[in-house]
Amino acid sequence: MSIATRRRREVRDAILLVAPFLIIFGVFFLYPTYKVIALSFTDAPLIGEGNWIGLDNYIKLFSDRLFYTSVWNNFYFVLLTVIPTTIIALLIALAVGKLKGRMQALVLTLFFLPYVLPVSVVTMIWAWMLDFQFGILQPLIEAVTGKPVPVFKNPYWVMPMIAVVTIWWTNGFNVLLFIAGLRNIPDDLYEAAALDGATAWQRFWRVTWPLLWPITALVLTLQLILQLKLFDQVYLLSNGGPFNSSYVVLMQMYREAFQLNNGGYASAIAMVLFGIIVIVSVLQFQLLRIGGRRK
Amino acid sequence: MTAKQGRNIAFSALVLIAAAIWIFPLYWALTTSLRSENRIVSDAGVWIDELNFSAYIEVLSTSKLPIWYLNSVGTSLIITVIVLITGMMCAYALSQLRFPGRRLLYLVVVASFMVPVPALYVAQFVLMSDLGLVNSWWGIILPQLIVPVVVIVYKQFFDAIPKEMREAVLLDGGGEFTLLFKLYLPLNWGITAALAIITFISAWNNFFWPFLVVTSESMMTIPVGITQVNDSFGVFYARMMALALLAAAPVIIGYLIFQKRVTEAVMISAGVKG
Secondary structure (H helix, E strand, O other), X not given: OOHHHHHHHHHHHHHHHHHHHHHHHHXXXXXXXXXXXXXXXXXXXXXXXXXXXXXXXXXXXOOOHHHHHHHHHHHHHHHXXXXXXXXXXXXXXXXXXXXXXXXXXXXXXXXXXXXXXXXXXXXXXHHHHOXXXXXXXXXXXXHHHOOOOOHHHOOOOHHHHHHHHHHHHHHHHHHHXXXXXXXOOOHHHHHHHHHOOOOHHHHHHHHHHHHHHHHHHHHHHHHHHHHHOOOHHHHHHOOOOOOOOOOOHHHHHHHHHHHOOOHHHHHHHHHHHHHHHHHHHHHHHHHHHHHHHOO | OHHHHHHHHHHHHHHHHHHHHHHHHHHHHHHHHOOOHHHHHHOOOOOOOOOOOHHHHHHHHHOOHHHHHHHHHHHHHXXXXXXXXXXXXXXXXXXXXXXXXXXXXXXXXXXXXXXOHHHHHHHHHHHHHHOOOOOOHHHHHHHHHOOHHHHHHHHHHHHOOOHHHHHHHHHOOOOHHHHHHHHHHHHXXXXXXXXXXXXXXXXXXXXXXXXXXXXXXXXXXXXXHHHHHHHHHOOOHHHHHHHHHHHHHHHHHHHHHOHHHHHHHHHHHHHHHO
16 A cells, blocks of 8 residues: 555545534534624524624623623622632542541542532522521521521522532532542652651641642632533522522523523623633633742 | 541541531432421421322322433433544544644634533524424534533543554554544543543533523423422422432432442543643
8 A cells, every 4th residue: 555545545534533523513613603703793683683783782781780790790609609619629628538448438429429410409409408488407597697588589698508509519529629639649748748747737738738739720710610600500599689689691691692582682791701701711820820830 | 546546536427427418408308308298397307207209209290200301311312422422533533643634623622612602502592493403302412512521531542542553453454443443442441431421411410501492391301391390389398309309310320320430530521621
């Protein structure tokens, strides 16, 4: 077989192998990506043609007070979830790492299990736990506030409670990442530190924390991006209310597109969310790199 | 030594209690689902003291749960199979063959991680509507076939296979497809199983997209369907919890059986995103 034939066959086989993925990727990912950009410059309804209106959607969006509420709520939710879940997951991982054998497997299973549940199952269970009349957690709330609170109908409680539910649901994923990171730290480093007379506290801050930093940075970044995409829990628990106190960007996109029939405007909202996620993750990446270098 | 052992046992017990508190909502759902409705609102002990299956029977006989199971199993299976086969083939070409546009394709796949998928839902919905696929299995399936992580993970595993093995098969007259399905795939059954399970679970659990593309109750998947029953049941707590647990049962059982694979897949795919 000549080199030329062989080369031609290689290219032909490559095309055959890549084609199925590329067709699906092109039609259901690249084309919608282009389409959502194009739609954001039109006044199109959800289904049907629209006219080119330039930047009008964006101009309207940036003077839309509800949009600022949504963005604010998104960042409030990020504040309530990202760092708390990272700390909780790290503590759990450190504790689980100290256990041995079956005990360790059992505890890890219990902490990870909520992560595999469908979101609507999670929200149903928590709606029942926090039920205004019969919720088993209401006595706890009553102990703090003096009276039961309908948490998902109260503008002050709604976001923190959705954050609690979300952390409970997704935390197992972060625990796993931290456990993987902890296993990669060689034991002799701890032994050497112990020989030098380092206390457990010193061992954590001088050995564990700096060596674990890449994983911590990964967890923070993934969580940040994930929590900015908040929709399901809000839709199912509070539907954006009360008084828009849990209204978030994807909620607004959903309402505009599927209830108010404004496909073009909804696309502009989607584009801004895309922009926010790109900017925030680039910023965070830079910050985390600096944080990593200083150690 | 005994003091240290004692401290270890105390520590283990403490962690176990924390884990038990963590899983309590699920346990409480189970307890509630096994009680009669009027007991739930009158007295509520924490222990399972009644084995009343009427809520389960009620849910299974009055809701469309069996049809939603079928829809969820069907769509999730098809998604898993297509994602794995197309991803594996593409990864093989990226890893082992030289062809024009290879670097560009790889870059586009990696860059696609940046795009928040829900931002595309409006455009994907319009596309599904143009194709006449709203309220159908394919409408649920097609946009969920984009799982670039699978390509990257397979590529990394294929990259690690020594070239000599490949030369041997080529000398025997085998082609690229023989190589992929007779050599590369069998060497990677472990990671294939892990990717399959995690793809299946995330397809099964997807709420937002099926919620948008399906409006007719008989086409709904489990996570969307159960929210409908929720509205019609109102204050029947035992039934709601029975419903939630029946909806979660397949993923819980699947996770308990394939635990090792699930954790492996989660770790690998997260590593790729980082």
